[in-house]
Amino acid sequence: xxxxxxxxxxxxxxxxxxxxxxxxxxxxxxxxxxxxxxxxxxxxxxxxxxxxxxxxxxxxxxxxxxxxxxxxxxxxxxxxxxxxxxxxxxxxxxxxxxxxxxxxxxxxxxxxxxxxxxxxxxxxxxxxxxxxxxxxxxxxxxxxxxxxxxxxxxxxxxxxxxxxxxxxxxxxxxxxxxxxxxxxxxxxxxxxxxxxxxxxxxxxxxxxxxxxxxxxxxxxxxxxxxxxxxxxxxxxxxxxxxxxxxxxxxxxxxxxxxxxxxxxxxxxxxxxxxxxxxxxxxxxxxxxxxxxxxxxxxxxxxxxxxxxxxxxxxxxxxxxxxxxxxxxxxxxxxxxxxxxxxxxxxxxxxxxxxxxxxxxxxxxxxxxxxxxxxxxxxxxxxx
Ligand SMILES: Nc1nc2c(ncn2[C@@H]2O[C@H](COP(=O)(O)OP(=O)(O)OP(=O)(O)O)[C@@H](O)[C@H]2O)c(=O)[nH]1
Ligand SMILES: [K+]
Ligand SMILES: [Mg+2]
Numbered sequence: 001x002x003x004x005x006x007x008x009x010x011x012x013x014x015x016x017x018x019x020x021x022x023x024x025x026x027x028x029x030x031x032x033x034x035x036x037x038x039x040x041x042x043x044x045x046x047x048x049x050x051x052x053x054x055x056x057x058x059x060x061x062x063x064x065x066x067x068x069x070x071x072x073x074x075x076x077x078x079x080x081x082x083x084x085x086x087x088x089x090x091x092x093x094x095x096x097x098x099x100x101x102x103x104x105x106x107x108x109x110x111x112x113x114x115x116x117x118x119x120x121x122x123x124x125x126x127x128x129x130x131x132x133x134x135x136x137x138x139x140x141x142x143x144x145x146x147x148x149x150x151x152x153x154x155x156x157x158x159x160x161x162x163x164x165x166x167x168x169x170x171x172x173x174x175x176x177x178x179x180x181x182x183x184x185x186x187x188x189x190x191x192x193x194x195x196x197x198x199x200x201x202x203x204x205x206x207x208x209x210x211x212x213x214x215x216x217x218x219x220x221x222x223x224x225x226x227x228x229x230x231x232x233x234x235x236x237x238x239x240x241x242x243x244x245x246x247x248x249x250x251x252x253x254x255x256x257x258x259x260x261x262x263x264x265x266x267x268x269x270x271x272x273x274x275x276x277x278x279x280x281x282x283x284x285x286x287x288x289x290x291x292x293x294x295x296x297x298x299x300x301x302x303x304x305x306x307x308x309x310x311x312x313x314x315x316x317x318x319x320x321x322x323x324x325x326x327x328x329x330x331x332x333x334x335x336x337x338x339x340x341x342x343x344x345x346x347x348x349x350x351x352x353x354x355x356x357x358x359x360x361x362x363x364x365x366x367x368x369x370x371x372x373x374x375x376x377x378x379x380x381x382x383x
Contacts, residue, residue: 008042025250028253033257033261033283040218057118064111064340065111065359066191068115069116070121070185070195071197072121076321084115084327084330085106087105100119109357189218189288191290199297200299220289230267239266245273258283296319297320300322341359341361343360344357
């Protein structure tokens with residue numbers, strides 16, 4: 001059951017051991033491609049039934065946009081949900097209080113924004129590093145709590161029995177924690193914006209760990225899709241051109257990556273200094289480019305000097321969920337990052353309705369999209 005995870009770990013270990021230089025670039029490119037393929041496998045529905053329905057949490061999308069709270073345990077995600085939406089999600093000082101997805105709604109500037117509280121991300125689950133006995137028991141208890149819908153709902157967990165003997169708890173731990181992360185991140189993929197919640201008094205490295213976890217599952221944060229074209233052909237080999245000098249990719253690396261995908265004929269054109277990861281992203285497709293805000297919580301615990309530093313970092317928004325500090329600032333930022341468009345309609349012979357705008361997303365805001373939103377037949381009669 002954990003073979004995919006084991007393979008991922010092996011490749012990550014090999015990458016860590018491999019020195020980065022010109023001679024190893026193509027081999028590293030190949031490993032990166034292998035890793036991307038394995039991670040995709042982890043997200044795909046299991047071949048043996050079980051189905052893909054359980055990849056994310058089963059919460060119906062509603063409103064004009066969806067925002068997800070992602071972070072390590074006990075950083076204050078549920079407290080934030082409660083304060084921002086008035087919904088109830090259990091808050092406690094112990095880790096993994098929340099084990100499922102709890103939605104709430106924020107009405108802001110006429111838009112309905114669905115906010116999702118999610119379980120904490122489990123550190124090290126990605127590379128199979130446990131935290132010894134403590135995490136083993138935690139994994140087991142998460143597993144028991146989730147078990148009712150567990151093996152049916154989660155890919156790559158088929159056949160895990162709830163009645164594992166003690167020496168198997170290690171693998172239960174790994175599977176349970178991995179699966180919980182997969183569910184959280186699969187749900188995060190359905191969002192229009194992610195709020196990475198950080199604890200102001202925890203190490204700054206936590207930010208990078210959460211980012212890596214999300215990146216590992218195809219989410220690209222505050223990033224534009226790579227400006228490169230990849231065109232498959234029937235013959236002619238690999239043709240690699242670039243309009244700029246590139247420092248990351250050479251023909252050998254490009255060929256190694258393409259061969260991993262069994263693509264031996266393709267035109268690849270770069271318009272910027274792209275990396276191997278960028279090329280893999282384009283070949284893989286299904287990457288999600290998403291705005292992300294770092295909500296640094298519990299600022300009531302730090303000094304003013306520390307706060308001033310945090311406040312200057314890009315995409316950061318310091319808050320105290322518990323004391324309700326700067327929640328308006330956070331909402332403003334969410335609004336800005338969602339980049340929604342409000343359209344006010346004016347009924348014939350009446351004043352425009354400034355109370356109830358039609359909300360369009362940043363990606364779908366043409367007149368056509370507007371018509372679609374009002375009524376499916378509107379476009380046909382539209383002049
Ligand atoms: N000092 C301080 N404590 C906070 C703040 N926000 C939340 N807490 C506390 O942090 C603890 C964890 O809060 P939760 O909201 O349960 O955190 P969570 O991220 O949802 O935790 P899990 O569901 O277990 O992943 C609780 O004891 C909260 O009271 C804050 O702004 N300042
Ligand atoms: K908690
Ligand atoms: Mg919680």
